[in-house]
Amino acid sequence: MGRAPCCDKTNVKKGPWSPEEDTKLKTYIQKHGTGSNWIALPQKIGLKRCGKSCRLRWLNYLRPNIKHGGFSEEENNVICTLYLSIGSRWSIIAAQLPGRTDNDIKNYWNTRLRKKLVGKQRKDQQSQACRVSNLKQEIKSEPEYFAGVITQTSYWPSEHNSNMHMQVTNNHYVSSQHYDLNNQTSFGNLLLNNNTATATDTFNSQVACDVSLQQEQVYPITMNMINPINSGSDTCLPSNIFPRFENLPNELSDLICVNQLLQVDGSMQGFHGIGSLDMTNNNGSTNTTSTESTSWGDINSLVYSPNLASDYEGYPQGIPQDITFEESRYFGFPMQ
DNA sequence: AAAGACGCCAACCGCCTCTAG
DNA sequence: CCTAGAGGCGGTTGGCGTCTT
Numbered sequence: 001m002g003r004a005p006c007c008d009k010t011n012v013k014k015g016p017w018s019p020e021e022d023t024k025l026k027t028y029i030q031k032h033g034t035g036s037n038w039i040a041l042p043q044k045i046g047l048k049r050c051g052k053s054c055r056l057r058w059l060n061y062l063r064p065n066i067k068h069g070g071f072s073e074e075e076n077n078v079i080c081t082l083y084l085s086i087g088s089r090w091s092i093i094a095a096q097l098p099g100r101t102d103n104d105i106k107n108y109w110n111t112r113l114r115k116k117l118v119g120k121q122r123k124d125q126q127s128q129a130c131r132v133s134n135l136k137q138e139i140k141s142e143p144e145y146f147a148g149v150i151t152q153t154s155y156w157p158s159e160h161n162s163n164m165h166m167q168v169t170n171n172h173y174v175s176s177q178h179y180d181l182n183n184q185t186s187f188g189n190l191l192l193n194n195n196t197a198t199a200t201d202t203f204n205s206q207v208a209c210d211v212s213l214q215q216e217q218v219y220p221i222t223m224n225m226i227n228p229i230n231s232g233s234d235t236c237l238p239s240n241i242f243p244r245f246e247n248l249p250n251e252l253s254d255l256i257c258v259n260q261l262l263q264v265d266g267s268m269q270g271f272h273g274i275g276s277l278d279m280t281n282n283n284g285s286t287n288t289t290s291t292e293s294t295s296w297g298d299i300n301s302l303v304y305s306p307n308l309a310s311d312y313e314g315y316p317q318g319i320p321q322d323i324t325f326e327e328s329r330y331f332g333f334p335m336q
Numbered sequence: 337a338a339a340g341a342c343g344c345c346a347a348c349c350g351c352c353t354c355t356a357g
Numbered sequence: 358c359c360t361a362g363a364g365g366c367g368g369t370t371g372g373c374g375t376c377t378t
Contacts, residue, residue, distance in 0.1 A: 056348085089366090
């Protein structure tokens with residue numbers, strides 16, 4: 001049995017709002033506020049509407065200082081950057097753009113920006129596929145090394161060390177702050193702090209982020225892992241992630257970039273390239289559940305998602321047939 | 337000119353989270 | 358601690374306008 005409906009569905013009006021309804025709602029809220037009870041509001045003002053519908057109408061249309069349409073280039077950049085960093089958290093994205101509603105941004109993304117980005121993605125894939133292929137040859141020549149990297153390295157904090165102290169630096173500022181990476185708000189703040197600080201040039205800035213775990217381990221992380229758009233040819237991954245491949249930062253960066261760009265539709269995909277590695281904790285047991293008890297709604301995307309298979313239809317050279325299970329996971333290729 | 341395709345966007349639906357009792 | 362209900366959110370739909378054939 002489902003939950004009880006919030007209102008009598010048979011007795012509420014649906015569809016577009018009339019100017020009279022708008023006036024009633026607007027006048028009442030401006031005068032009395034919402035009274036912290038949307039469900040009761042329509043009855044008070046004699047509207048045959050669901051309370052949720054009133055709330056939506058107010059938030060998306062009637063509220064003062066709402067902007068509609070005409071997204072600027074800067075707003076486009078902010079939306080793209082945040083989407084690639086945190087996925088479809090429209091309310092968080094909207095919070096960074098005064099006057100914009102989550103619904104507006106969602107519609108704008110779905111109808112325009114996504115197409116724009118996918119077009120760019122297809123171009124990039126063609127040039128990068130070649131480099132991925134070359135690197136794969138190197139992996140094959142040193143399989144024991146990559147097997148070690150894939151199974152033994154955890155870049156996502158376990159439950160035991162999820163409270164991180166991060167020193168975040170970029171071209172504009174240095175901040176030092178504690179983040180609880182199992183807390184969505186805290187982690188969101190980390191992302192937003194970086195992105196909003198560079199709102200005017202988010203596509204160009206280099207952001208380095210040193211993460212000191214409680215256990216005195218140091219895991220440098222670049223925002224390239226979070227934001228693939230920053231993964232240009234001149235960006236660097238920290239050398240101690242792949243210590244024996246410190247001469248290959250660009251190639252690794254491209255790997256992550258390819259992996260991420262192919263997952264435009266997933267949330268938290270910015271972490272997928274690294275997060276798709278097994279999360280192995282200190283006692284050696286596989287820890288894919290380290291974040292399951294958190295408030296992250298979509299944290300499972302940190303491990304391989306078979307739903308991504310369809311994203312590979314446009315992979316120019318096809319998925320290598322002889323790729324191993326771990327390599328598949330590492331590259332984010334669908335299971336075969 | 338007509339019909340079908342396409343794009344846009346307001347609004348709805350249903351799930352999840354939060355919180356008061 | 359548990360539960361019910363309201364708020365919040367993201368995915369999806371349907372209607373309308375515009376474009377293309």
